Amino acid sequence: xxxxxxxxxxxxxxxxxxxxxxxxxxxxxxxxxxxxxxxxxxxxxxxxxxxxxxxxxxxxxxxxxxxxxxxxxxxxxxxxxxxxxxxxxxxxxxxxxxxxxxxxxxxxxxxxxxxxxxxxxxxxxxxxxxxxxxxxxxxxxxxxxxxxxxxxxxxxxxxxxxxxxxxxxxxxxxxxxxxxxxxxxxxxxxxxxxxxxxxxxxxxxxxxxxxxxxxxxxxxxxxxxxxxxxxxxxxxxxxxxxxxxxxxxxxxxxxxxxxxxxxxxxxxxxxxxxxxxxxxxxxxxxxxxxxxxxxxxxxxxxxxxxxxxxxxxxxxxxxxxxxxxxxxxxxxxxxxxxxxxxxxxxxxxxxxxxxxxxxxxxxxxxxxxxxxxxxxxxxxxxxxxxxxxxxxxxxxxxxxxxxxxxxxxxxxxxxxxxxxxxxxxxxxxxxxxxxxxxxxxxxxxxxxxxxxxxxxxxxxxxxxxxxxxxxxxxxxxxxxxxxxxxxxxxxxxxxxxxxxxxxxxxxxxxxxxxxxxxxxxxxxxxxxxxxxxxxxxxxxxxxxxxxxxxxxxxxxxxxxxxxxxxxxx
Amino acid sequence: xxxxxxxxxxxxxxxxxxxxxxxxxxxxxxxxxxxxxxxxxxxxxxxxxxxxxxxxxxxxxxxxxxxxxxxxxxxxxxxxxxxxxxxxxxxxxxxxxxxxxxxxxxxxxxxxxxxxxxxxxxxxxxxxxxxxxxxxxxxxxxxxxxxxxxxxxxxxxxxxxxxxxxxxxxxxxxxxxxxxxxxxxxxxxxxxxxxxx
Numbered sequence: 001x002x003x004x005x006x007x008x009x010x011x012x013x014x015x016x017x018x019x020x021x022x023x024x025x026x027x028x029x030x031x032x033x034x035x036x037x038x039x040x041x042x043x044x045x046x047x048x049x050x051x052x053x054x055x056x057x058x059x060x061x062x063x064x065x066x067x068x069x070x071x072x073x074x075x076x077x078x079x080x081x082x083x084x085x086x087x088x089x090x091x092x093x094x095x096x097x098x099x100x101x102x103x104x105x106x107x108x109x110x111x112x113x114x115x116x117x118x119x120x121x122x123x124x125x126x127x128x129x130x131x132x133x134x135x136x137x138x139x140x141x142x143x144x145x146x147x148x149x150x151x152x153x154x155x156x157x158x159x160x161x162x163x164x165x166x167x168x169x170x171x172x173x174x175x176x177x178x179x180x181x182x183x184x185x186x187x188x189x190x191x192x193x194x195x196x197x198x199x200x201x202x203x204x205x206x207x208x209x210x211x212x213x214x215x216x217x218x219x220x221x222x223x224x225x226x227x228x229x230x231x232x233x234x235x236x237x238x239x240x241x242x243x244x245x246x247x248x249x250x251x252x253x254x255x256x257x258x259x260x261x262x263x264x265x266x267x268x269x270x271x272x273x274x275x276x277x278x279x280x281x282x283x284x285x286x287x288x289x290x291x292x293x294x295x296x297x298x299x300x301x302x303x304x305x306x307x308x309x310x311x312x313x314x315x316x317x318x319x320x321x322x323x324x325x326x327x328x329x330x331x332x333x334x335x336x337x338x339x340x341x342x343x344x345x346x347x348x349x350x351x352x353x354x355x356x357x358x359x360x361x362x363x364x365x366x367x368x369x370x371x372x373x374x375x376x377x378x379x380x381x382x383x384x385x386x387x388x389x390x391x392x393x394x395x396x397x398x399x400x401x402x403x404x405x406x407x408x409x410x411x412x413x414x415x416x417x418x419x420x421x422x423x424x425x426x427x428x429x430x431x432x433x434x435x436x437x438x439x440x441x442x443x444x445x446x447x448x449x450x451x452x453x454x455x456x457x458x459x460x461x462x463x464x465x466x467x468x469x470x471x472x473x474x475x476x477x478x479x480x481x482x483x484x485x486x487x488x489x490x491x492x493x494x495x496x497x498x499x500x501x502x503x504x505x506x507x508x509x510x511x512x513x514x515x516x517x518x519x520x521x522x523x524x525x526x527x528x529x530x531x532x533x534x535x536x537x538x539x540x541x542x543x544x545x546x547x548x549x550x551x552x553x554x555x556x557x558x559x560x561x562x563x564x565x566x567x568x569x
Numbered sequence: 570x571x572x573x574x575x576x577x578x579x580x581x582x583x584x585x586x587x588x589x590x591x592x593x594x595x596x597x598x599x600x601x602x603x604x605x606x607x608x609x610x611x612x613x614x615x616x617x618x619x620x621x622x623x624x625x626x627x628x629x630x631x632x633x634x635x636x637x638x639x640x641x642x643x644x645x646x647x648x649x650x651x652x653x654x655x656x657x658x659x660x661x662x663x664x665x666x667x668x669x670x671x672x673x674x675x676x677x678x679x680x681x682x683x684x685x686x687x688x689x690x691x692x693x694x695x696x697x698x699x700x701x702x703x704x705x706x707x708x709x710x711x712x713x714x715x716x717x718x719x720x721x722x723x724x725x726x727x728x729x730x731x732x733x734x735x736x737x738x739x740x741x742x743x744x745x746x747x748x749x750x751x752x753x754x755x756x757x758x759x760x761x762x763x764x765x766x
Contacts, residue, residue, distance in 0.1 A: 052582075139584065190596045201597070203609075208620065210627040211620055216621065242642075317671055324658070329695060336742070
């Protein structure tokens with residue numbers, strides 16, 4: 001079983017590798033304004049969007065204007081989602097007559113979807129009307145993903161341009177990501193999902209009488225359209241409470257494979273876009289290599305832990321060969337569920353096809369660590385690339401310190417300002433996670449929401465703040481997050497985790513764009529090849545380990561030892 | 570700043586219409602035309618009456634039928650409250666449930682000899698898992714044979730016919746859709762016995 005799970009990881013990885021170059025090349029064309037085969041259809045639509053939006057597509061923005069557009073757009077987006085949630089009872093497409101979403105939950109959810117987190121403190125099928133799902137939540141699945149891609153493209157321009165004041169135009173990058181990348185791919189994916197049984201319906205719940213004579217109410221909705229962009233945009237917010245474990249969201253092993261590929265497609269492709277737009281293809285592949293190393297290591301550990309199962313249950317006479325099946329679907333089993341969990345947390349997706357809370361301690365450790373490393377293992381759409389950019393800058397800086405030269409990155413001097421901004425974005429994440437978790441485990445409001453006792457309880461709170469600050473959205477879902485304490489604190493973590501990352505990163509990009517390009521010399525530290533790949537993965541791991549090792553050893557590590565000893569709480 | 574606000578509002582409206590309304594409506598139209606049964610919920614009927622969805626598991630406690638897995642969705646297979654138990658690996662509550670379900674499964678299936686299948690004692694992530702493993706289905710055959718009066722060999726053949734394989738021989742796990750299997754069993758029982766008046 002474990003060997004088969006490793007084979008699944010390998011084949012999946014090859015599929016990701018196969019889409020990286022074509023998609024990356026396509027995105028370069030889209031964002032450099034080159035011709036693509038979709039222009040005849042999308043060109044007129046693009047011009048219409050600019051006319052209706054009042055966008056001057058020719059005007060470029062400096063980093064401050066770019067950031068301001070982005071933040072204003074996001075804040076107004078939050079208000080829009082909040083309004084739709086609060087008013088849904090009065091709006092159309094609410095066949096099950098769901099009432100307005102309560103204020104704290106509506107605020108949390110609005111931030112959650114606009115920040116690409118998709119943390120969900122509610123049961124989708126019993127809380128959100130069809131209109132809220134499609135016109136508020138799925139809408140921001142597109143827009144938050146397009147925003148992420150826009151930032152990544154602005155960062156790439158910052159690296160590739162020299163002595164330039166501007167980074168591009170946010171409205172144009174937003175529109176082109178949406179029209180050329182997200183919408184066509186979502187449409188194709190949605191149709192494949194439909195063919196496999198993912199529902200797309202505007203009807204009220206179906207009431208049926210089962211073979212046993214019981215009544216079963218089956219909620220329906222516009223799921224396929226949302227499922228496609230939920231994965232492709234690394235959003236992760238399920239239509240249903242059970243997310244991609246729900247058979248209407250993810251009915252077959254084939255849809256499961258497609259959904260995992262959709263999560264990684266754009267983040268992997270963007271590494272090629274980075275190489276292509278900076279003229280250093282080998283640098284793009286070196287970054288891809290570092291991400292791949294960390295991904296394969298994590299996927300291997302999770303698959304091993306989950307297929308091995310839980311000795312406490314085996315002692316009760318349960319067949320050990322099937323692995324840990326609590327919280328998992330038979331159609332996926334431990335192998336495909338472990339792989340999905342690694343993918344969804346490496347990228348900042350957060351969709352789940354099994355319940356992470358019920359994973360073995362080490363199986364649950366990997367998703368936690370993936371998010372805590374900053375979601376730079378491919379990462380969220382755009383977010384992964386601009387996140388890894390921070391670590392690239394730190395790696396170049398550390399290499400520069402070791403050889404005693406002013407560090408350079410692709411011909412740009414890395415100076416105090418860039419390193420400070422890079423550290424700021426690392427510290428924001430750390431601060432939100434550790435201080436938030438500390439607040440949760442030392443207050444009554446925080447502790448009363450925990451569903452599990454012992455070290456697993458700490459892991460639940462830690463996972464919540466990790467997921468929120470990292471804009472992931474998956475959960476150790478036993479935690480009752482729909483309380484004022486968690487709705488407010490996690491809402492703030494999501495907001496800071498997104499925008500206090502984005503602003504320093506755009507600042508770095510603006511500062512790099514303004515610099516002169518230095519000629520490469522023999523003393524320049526090369527940012528391609530295996531040495532750089534190893535250095536980059538090392539820096540990512542060391543920063544994460546130094547920050548989170550203490551809390552991880554009190555949570556999942558201790559729990560692993562206790563499970564092996566047969567202790568339960 | 571005024572400019573940022575104005576463009577934001579106008580673009581939010583444009584994108585709401587395009588991505589929030591037109592896109593899902595378009596996908597819906599494709600579903601209606603190309604995959605009407607799948608897109609509307611994969612419902613299955615018996616004697617002209619809808620008895621469930623092939624994708625949504627349902628509790629099955631009737632004698633002479635195959636059982637589904639334990640479910641943590643609401644009171645069990647409640648499709649309005651999908652979800653798992655979220656009990657952790659060192660949870661006492663989970664360990665106790667596993668022991669209790671294992672004991673119950675053994676009492677119900679005295680003819681079964683193999684160790685208790687893992688999916689017989691664990692709740693799925695969705696709480697609506699429509700499948701069981703081939704191991705769990707075969708494990709139930711002696712009981713179903715006794716209760717239904719059908720020969721065990723016939724039931725084993727039905728299980729094997731309903732077994733869905735891995736995708737590309739690699740992804741996913743072999744599985745049996747319990748509702749479809751139970752419909753096969755009922756059809757066979759209906760054919761071998763005169764319908765009750």
